[in-house]
Amino acid sequence: xxxxxxxxxxxxxxxxxxxxxxxxxxxxxxxxxxxxxxxxxxxxxxxxxxxxxxxxxxxxxxxxxxxxxxxxxxxxxxxxxxxxxxxxxxxxxxxxxxxxxxxxxxxxxxxxxxxxxxxxxxxxxxxxxxxxxxxxxxxxxxxxxxxxxxxxxxxxxxxxxxxxxxxxxxxxxxxxxxxxxxxxxxxxxxxxxxxxxxxxxxxxxxxxxxxxxxxxxxxxxxxxxxxxxxxxxxxxxxxxxxxxxxxxxxxxxxxxxxxxxxxxxxxxxxxxxxxxxxxxxxxxxxxxxxxxxxxxxxxxxxxxxxxxxxxxxxxxxxxxxxxxxxxxxxxxxx
Amino acid sequence: xxxxxxxxxxxxxxxxxxxxxxxxxxxxxxxxxxxxxxxxxxxxxxxxxxxxxxxxxxxxxxxxxxxxxxxxxxxxxxxxxxxxxxxxxxxxxxxxxxxxxxxxxxxxxxxxxxxxxxxxxxxxxxxxxxxxxxxxxxxxxxxxxxxxxxxxxxxxxxxxxxxxxxxxxxxxxxxxxxxxxxxxxxxxxxxxxxxxxxxxxxxxxxxxxxxxxxxxxxxxxxxxxxxxxxxxxxxxxxxxxxxxxxxxxxxxxxxxxxxxxxxxxxxxxxxxxxxxxxxxxxxxxxxxxxxxxxxxxxxxxxxxxxxxxxxxxxxxxxxxxxxxxxxxxxxxxx
Numbered sequence: 001x002x003x004x005x006x007x008x009x010x011x012x013x014x015x016x017x018x019x020x021x022x023x024x025x026x027x028x029x030x031x032x033x034x035x036x037x038x039x040x041x042x043x044x045x046x047x048x049x050x051x052x053x054x055x056x057x058x059x060x061x062x063x064x065x066x067x068x069x070x071x072x073x074x075x076x077x078x079x080x081x082x083x084x085x086x087x088x089x090x091x092x093x094x095x096x097x098x099x100x101x102x103x104x105x106x107x108x109x110x111x112x113x114x115x116x117x118x119x120x121x122x123x124x125x126x127x128x129x130x131x132x133x134x135x136x137x138x139x140x141x142x143x144x145x146x147x148x149x150x151x152x153x154x155x156x157x158x159x160x161x162x163x164x165x166x167x168x169x170x171x172x173x174x175x176x177x178x179x180x181x182x183x184x185x186x187x188x189x190x191x192x193x194x195x196x197x198x199x200x201x202x203x204x205x206x207x208x209x210x211x212x213x214x215x216x217x218x219x220x221x222x223x224x225x226x227x228x229x230x231x232x233x234x235x236x237x238x239x240x241x242x243x244x245x246x247x248x249x250x251x252x253x254x255x256x257x258x259x260x261x262x263x264x265x266x267x268x269x270x271x272x273x274x275x276x277x278x279x280x281x282x283x284x285x286x287x288x289x290x291x292x293x294x295x296x297x298x299x300x301x302x303x304x305x306x307x308x309x310x311x312x313x314x315x316x317x318x319x320x321x322x323x324x325x326x327x328x329x330x331x332x333x334x
Numbered sequence: 335x336x337x338x339x340x341x342x343x344x345x346x347x348x349x350x351x352x353x354x355x356x357x358x359x360x361x362x363x364x365x366x367x368x369x370x371x372x373x374x375x376x377x378x379x380x381x382x383x384x385x386x387x388x389x390x391x392x393x394x395x396x397x398x399x400x401x402x403x404x405x406x407x408x409x410x411x412x413x414x415x416x417x418x419x420x421x422x423x424x425x426x427x428x429x430x431x432x433x434x435x436x437x438x439x440x441x442x443x444x445x446x447x448x449x450x451x452x453x454x455x456x457x458x459x460x461x462x463x464x465x466x467x468x469x470x471x472x473x474x475x476x477x478x479x480x481x482x483x484x485x486x487x488x489x490x491x492x493x494x495x496x497x498x499x500x501x502x503x504x505x506x507x508x509x510x511x512x513x514x515x516x517x518x519x520x521x522x523x524x525x526x527x528x529x530x531x532x533x534x535x536x537x538x539x540x541x542x543x544x545x546x547x548x549x550x551x552x553x554x555x556x557x558x559x560x561x562x563x564x565x566x567x568x569x570x571x572x573x574x575x576x577x578x579x580x581x582x583x584x585x586x587x588x589x590x591x592x593x594x595x596x597x598x599x600x601x602x603x604x605x606x607x608x609x610x611x612x613x614x615x616x617x618x619x620x621x622x623x624x625x626x627x628x629x630x631x632x633x634x635x636x637x638x639x640x641x642x643x644x645x646x647x648x649x650x651x652x653x654x655x656x657x658x659x660x661x662x663x664x665x666x667x668x
Contacts, residue, residue: 083417106508106509106510106511106595107504107508107509107510107511107564108510108511109472109474109480109510109511109513109564110474110479110494111496111498117492117493117494117495117496118479118494118496119479119481119485119489119492120481120482120485121479121480121481121482121511121513122480122481122482122485122511122513122541122545122584123482123511123512123513123542123544123545123548123591124482124511125591125592125595126484126588126592127592128595138443140443140444145444145452145453145455146443146455146456147453147454147455147456148454148455148456148457148458150460151453151454151456155453158451158453159451160444160451160452161451162445162451162452162499163499164445164498164499164500165496165497165498165499166498166500168502170441171505171507171508172508173505173507173508174440174441174505174506174507174508175440175441176440176441176442176443177440177441177442177443177455177456177457177458178457179443179455179456179457207456208457210457211456211457214457230441230443250456254460257457257459258459258460258461261440261459261462
């Protein structure tokens, strides 16, 4: 189903769980597949920052990619149709979103002013019409909405059938729940902030990987003057995960997010933090000192954030050969 | 065209310009019509705060209304149709918007979570799901978009044909360009902040009446924890006003808004300001001291803001008889 839309791009597949299992990738795709053994070999002791048995492992793909634009998608997401019945080219829309600026400093009531047939409305200050470079494009889902376990339990039959034909900028200073199901970003602008945290195997929490990345990323985008969009494109989310399993994974997160969100709403980064890496390390320090009091998990997470940046720099430092070029047999995902 | 939608409501018509001209109101409407003579008689010397020969005069209707919900609409706005061809009941949608809370503190990616078929997505903190009371509902326009004169000049043929099926909260801390063409608000929650300023006859500026009200209102809503929504309902905006006339009216505003917006983005109201009236008076003081340096017009405007609150209190004080009940012949609008 995705073939006509993905064929011309490079795929990185991060295989979660048992590395001895074989994943069959259909013919005709340019791809790399990485399993846990590859992660361990490439990162050595720093592999500890990459989650296991959780969708958070995907961020390893961001780290080893050499592309400017990354699109990440879940395996139960398929091509959606627009109201006219036409199949939606999600990637094309994400790239449009990333190539046009964001309106981070002032709200435009007619939505994305850079879109054909739209513009800035009366009263939009002219000095702000250049907008901000867009770092992240957050796409939405038709059919199964991205609900938490309590909402899934209460509304098992709810389906998202509303196609909202809009792309919005999430304004500066406003946090949002970033879902990793249908997400694109500019790796050069924001890559090192897209760490999906410590989740799954051996960790007290799951299903907060994308949320964690979203909070960290948004604070850093706000600090660096980068934009974040949400809205189009839609994908078709085919199956709801089990609300019972999800409740187990989310349980601690439901409490912790009540502390984490005020933290992210009020955290401020020092002016000297002029790169994503510097911002991320400063944020890790704040997480350790402020959220460490909430639960020791956040101390471990803060350390993993530092390890992630070390791993990023190791794999991406200009002097080093890209890890994957020395691994012709390594296969991969995203 | 509006008859089936407006018939059951009370109309206040504020007649602008020459008071000796007769306005014919179709039969069957419950209405009051106020002309300039009525404004002068009711407000006495305080009538100076009500603009003449400018759409800003409409705020006199807000002041004399005794209703909880106000809907204000321009005379070139007609009933729009949704994509299925059904006529849109704009008032019904505005009232829905005002009766359901806003999501001011956190962005919900599936838009209005209080709407049927939608909810809060995964990662939306549970403590924030009560939302904030909604004070303002800002509707949009199909056909002629609300563009400023420079954009009208550059894009004379642009029409808004995109029906975006969404209602959004404008997040706390974010300003937006509020258009008075299709606007509803809860008079009890925010009425005294809906002053449309000094525009038109004898003033150096026009077409910034609704913008001014929007900036003031948003700062006060943010301070008081009230919500502002934008999006549905659409109306059909039938004719573009002349870009040449508009440029004359807007000319100074184009420069001034570059100073006014940073002012509103950074102004903060003292904690003691616990009512809209107190907030508005504090804001008038800030306007005088901070924007007075930009142009003496803002000193005059700040004084008019104070006069407006005095007029509001005079007409609306619990001890006083409502002005209009003692004026059985007075006719009226909104």
